[in-house]
Amino acid sequence: MKRLIAIVFVCFALGTIAQNQPKLIVGIVVDQMRTDYIYRYWDRYENDGFKRLLKDGYFCKNVHYNYIPTYTGPGHASIFTGTTPMEHGIIANIWYDKNSSDNLYCVGDSTANSIGTISDQGKMSPLLMLAPTLGDAVRMSSLFKGKSIGISIKDRSAILPAGHSANAAYWMDYGSGHMITSDYYMDALPKWVSKFNASKTADKLADKGWKLTLAKELYTESTEDNTIYEKQLITGVDPVFPYDVSRAISESSYYSLACTPHGNTYLRLFAEQVLINEDLGQDESMDLLTISFSSPDMIGHMFGPQSIETEDTYLKLDLEIAQLIEALDTRVGEGNYVLFLTADHAAAPVPQYAHDNGFKVDYFNLADYKKGMDELLFSKFNIEGIISNYSNQQIFLNWELIEDNNLDQKEISSEIRKYSLGFDGVANMLDIKQLQPALPTDNFSRLAANGWNPLRSGDLLLQMLPGWMSYGKQGTTHGSSYSYDTHVPLIFYGWNIGHGENLEPIDITQIAPTISLHTNISFPDASSHKGIMLPGK
Numbered sequence: 001m002k003r004l005i006a007i008v009f010v011c012f013a014l015g016t017i018a019q020n021q022p023k024l025i026v027g028i029v030v031d032q033m034r035t036d037y038i039y040r041y042w043d044r045y046e047n048d049g050f051k052r053l054l055k056d057g058y059f060c061k062n063v064h065y066n067y068i069p070t071y072t073g074p075g076h077a078s079i080f081t082g083t084t085p086m087e088h089g090i091i092a093n094i095w096y097d098k099n100s101s102d103n104l105y106c107v108g109d110s111t112a113n114s115i116g117t118i119s120d121q122g123k124m125s126p127l128l129m130l131a132p133t134l135g136d137a138v139r140m141s142s143l144f145k146g147k148s149i150g151i152s153i154k155d156r157s158a159i160l161p162a163g164h165s166a167n168a169a170y171w172m173d174y175g176s177g178h179m180i181t182s183d184y185y186m187d188a189l190p191k192w193v194s195k196f197n198a199s200k201t202a203d204k205l206a207d208k209g210w211k212l213t214l215a216k217e218l219y220t221e222s223t224e225d226n227t228i229y230e231k232q233l234i235t236g237v238d239p240v241f242p243y244d245v246s247r248a249i250s251e252s253s254y255y256s257l258a259c260t261p262h263g264n265t266y267l268r269l270f271a272e273q274v275l276i277n278e279d280l281g282q283d284e285s286m287d288l289l290t291i292s293f294s295s296p297d298m299i300g301h302m303f304g305p306q307s308i309e310t311e312d313t314y315l316k317l318d319l320e321i322a323q324l325i326e327a328l329d330t331r332v333g334e335g336n337y338v339l340f341l342t343a344d345h346a347a348a349p350v351p352q353y354a355h356d357n358g359f360k361v362d363y364f365n366l367a368d369y370k371k372g373m374d375e376l377l378f379s380k381f382n383i384e385g386i387i388s389n390y391s392n393q394q395i396f397l398n399w400e401l402i403e404d405n406n407l408d409q410k411e412i413s414s415e416i417r418k419y420s421l422g423f424d425g426v427a428n429m430l431d432i433k434q435l436q437p438a439l440p441t442d443n444f445s446r447l448a449a450n451g452w453n454p455l456r457s458g459d460l461l462l463q464m465l466p467g468w469m470s471y472g473k474q475g476t477t478h479g480s481s482y483s484y485d486t487h488v489p490l491i492f493y494g495w496n497i498g499h500g501e502n503l504e505p506i507d508i509t510q511i512a513p514t515i516s517l518h519t520n521i522s523f524p525d526a527s528s529h530k531g532i533m534l535p536g537k
């Protein structure tokens, strides 16, 4: 009898654990979202988007990237694997491959074939990612009954989060404006995706143009509409409202649609179709849907954080998020899903704008830097080609040449460092191998060590001064260890999560273990173990 009770108890306990999960995890990434966009535009947000997430959810205000470079590929991989490039191996969007001397794209896969397009934009997979993601943990924990699906405008932002064992990842083909995939996932597009593509959603959205949501004078958190700090969406046309999006597309490609808030609307409409047609959150096995909004990044690169274009993008994104929550409530049910929202990196102010307003900021002249370096190394060592590649602020030394000619690597590194520190805009130059295994104490060295993958990374790493970048004079970018690039929002919302705020410093790699602990599944294999304590309802 005792044994029977014990068995009944064990079954009951297991039963409780199996039910002790939400039906769906929704991971939302807003590409290039800075935390301060929450506060800056607060007064003009509506009630059901960001305000609802903050009113009912848990807001971590001090979340940072804990490695460099702060780019999209590494960002998505780190959020969902719970570790840094040191272990997941996505060291940049594109990197120089030490073995083949080719450039590798983080989701490029020459063995994969496009599905849904005749272009090469579907020759992608998560092949190069060296660690599994939260999507893989959801799949493994449910004996592969729970689904993992990733969607985005950008291929890398759809593919990396969903993981190696994902059911599907969909992204936009810029030639056709269609959602596509690769044969890594399936042999043909599902009927519902073909139907979505046939509905010409991209063209219908483009026909509306890009108009401001509010009257222009209400955009008080931005500069005037036409400034010298912005790129042009259409070559030769001032960057002012309203934008003729159809013309922009006809003069380039559907990439231009993604450079407007319509890219967010397009993705939200597609997300609703995924929910309906893939039956996410409808059975006993918990599913994962990752939605990465790419357009805020493309718009940020073009116009910068100070622009009306960026402000209008976030006011419109707020409405998309409200509609997404409504769709989740209708399809999966309020309280049946857990949602988190974060960003893959933030962004620097436009350097010229900062410079013109008194910041000690300027542009890093990469061409002069490389030219001077080559001249110096030739004059010192009387041999050409000591550096085989400079990319992502990393210098790759030509080891074969160095060994064949008996050159002293330490002396070379020391010359490179001396030269670099004398160059305008440089803050530091690390000989990265010297960091191993010493524990770095300064922020740059700590982030550099976390971003350094022994199989893939370069030998020396350059740090520019705060605010500096190698970039055109309009728009902005990201990638540094400074807070304007590392500081991102993080909100947890939904199933068993109460309201609250957290001001403690949190690393981006803590999201995956937090979701694992909250939903009672295993951690992604290489994940950090430092989950965040979430308040209950």
Ligand SMILES: [Zn+2]
Pocket (backbone or CB within 6 Å): 032, 072, 297, 298, 301, 477, 478
């Ligand atoms: Zn970017």
